[in-house]
Amino acid sequence: MxxxxxxxNGLRAVLTKGFEDYFKAADADVxxxxxxxxxxxxxxxxxxxxxxxxxxAEKKGYSGTAIFSRTQPLNVEYGTDNEGRVICxxxxxxxxxxVYTPNSQDELKRLPFRLEWDRAFRDYxxxxxxxxxxFICGDMNVAHREIDLKNPKTNTHNAGxxxxxxxxxxxxxxxxxxxxxxxxYPDLIDAYSWWSYRFKAREKNTGWRIDYWxxxxxxxxxxxxxxxxxxxxGSDHAPVYVELS
Numbered sequence: 001m002x003x004x005x006x007x008x009n010g011l012r013a014v015l016t017k018g019f020e021d022y023f024k025a026a027d028a029d030v031x032x033x034x035x036x037x038x039x040x041x042x043x044x045x046x047x048x049x050x051x052x053x054x055x056x057a058e059k060k061g062y063s064g065t066a067i068f069s070r071t072q073p074l075n076v077e078y079g080t081d082n083e084g085r086v087i088c089x090x091x092x093x094x095x096x097x098x099v100y101t102p103n104s105q106d107e108l109k110r111l112p113f114r115l116e117w118d119r120a121f122r123d124y125x126x127x128x129x130x131x132x133x134x135f136i137c138g139d140m141n142v143a144h145r146e147i148d149l150k151n152p153k154t155n156t157h158n159a160g161x162x163x164x165x166x167x168x169x170x171x172x173x174x175x176x177x178x179x180x181x182x183x184x185y186p187d188l189i190d191a192y193s194w195w196s197y198r199f200k201a202r203e204k205n206t207g208w209r210i211d212y213w214x215x216x217x218x219x220x221x222x223x224x225x226x227x228x229x230x231x232x233x234g235s236d237h238a239p240v241y242v243e244l245s
Contacts, residue, residue, distance in 0.1 A: 001244050004028040005098065005137035007194075007211060007237035010037040011045065011066070017234035023047060026229075026239070029070050030089075034100035034139045036064040057084040065098050065138070086121070088128065094219070095128045099138040104159035111164060114141075118168040126175050133216040135244075136177065139194075139237060140212050142169045144179070147189055148209040160210060177214040180226040180242045193228050193238045202236075213242040 004026050008014040011033065023031065031050070040056050050068040055078045057063040064084035071091060079086030085100045099121065104111040128134045142165045146152035155161040173179060185191065192207025201207060213226060225243040232239055 001029045002027065002241060003030045003032070003096070003135060003137065003213065003244070004239055004241045005032040005034070005211060005213060006239040007034040007100070007139040007235060009035050009235040009237065012038070012043055014234040015043075015045070019234055020047075022229075022232055022234075022239070023068075026241070028068075028241070030096055031068040032087075032096070032098035032137050033066040033068075034064075034098070036066050036084075037061050038064055053087055053089065055079065055084040055087050058082040063100060065100050067096065067098050069096075081117075086124075094133045094135060095131075097125055097128065097134060097136045099136065099140065101139065101141040103141050104162065104165065106159070108157075108159060108162065111159070111162065115164055115168055118165075118172070122168075122172050122175055125172075125177070129176050129216050133219040134177070135216075135219075135242075136214040137212065137240070137242075139210060140169065141210055142166060143208045143210055144169050144182075147187070148192075150190075150192070150206045150208070160208065173214070176217050178217050178220040178223075180213045180215055180220070180223050181209070181228070181240070183220060183223065184226050191228060192230070193240055194236060197236055211237055211240045213240060215242070215244070219244070 039060050051072050053067045055065045065087050067087050073089035075090040077088040087098045089096045102114050102117050104114045143149040143161050192209050193211035195202035195207040222245045229239045
């Protein structure tokens with residue numbers, strides 16, 4: 001099975017930049033989106049052969065997530081926050097949790113909220129993992145290790161690379177989850193999924209790896225491929241994928 005995740009930074013915008021071509025070419029069994037920036041009724045995008053699930057933020061033009069699945073899930077849960085950040089689909093043998101983790105923002109003004117949110121999310125996925133394996137994907141707004149961004153030294157106190165956020169992500173992994181990309185490519189450098197729009201960052205590959213596919217530890221031996229489609233344009237993020245047996 002193939003699973004794809006992409007922070008599209010506005011679904012309406014990326015639809016004008018080749019999104020549907022990539023969606024069809026990816027041929028995913030489950031395709032997850034973050035930062036759709038939609039309100040209900042603004043867009044009627046229903047790809048043929050997929051069941052569609054949307055979680056909209058209350059604030060217009062902000063946040064939000066979506067999942068397109070070939071298989072009808074047994075159950076669907078939506079995060080209880082008002083920013084549309086979580087969708088969980090339950091299938092016969094596993095859960096898929098799509099998440100758009102809050103950014104700590106400039107001057108780390110939202111860091112306390114972010115860390116509290118991380119704890120609640122960790123408890124949530126652990127409760128699911130107690131029932132059956134969990135696949136977690138999304139823009140998790142943290143570069144876990146120095147290898148996961150171009151300039152670690154100058155970003156130590158910036159949102160997405162604070163020690164608090166990195167330790168929180170370590171806590172998530174230690175609670176029973178595996179970073180599929182790093183499992184397969186533990187020492188690969190210059191592999192990023194997000195680039196600032198400023199300073200020609202993408203052209204220079206001055207990026208961060210903040211988009212993930214995590215799997216329950218007991219399922220990691222089923223991971224056959226994991227990667228970043230860094231050549232795909234249309235957003236400041238690249239799609240990330242995993243293939244599981």
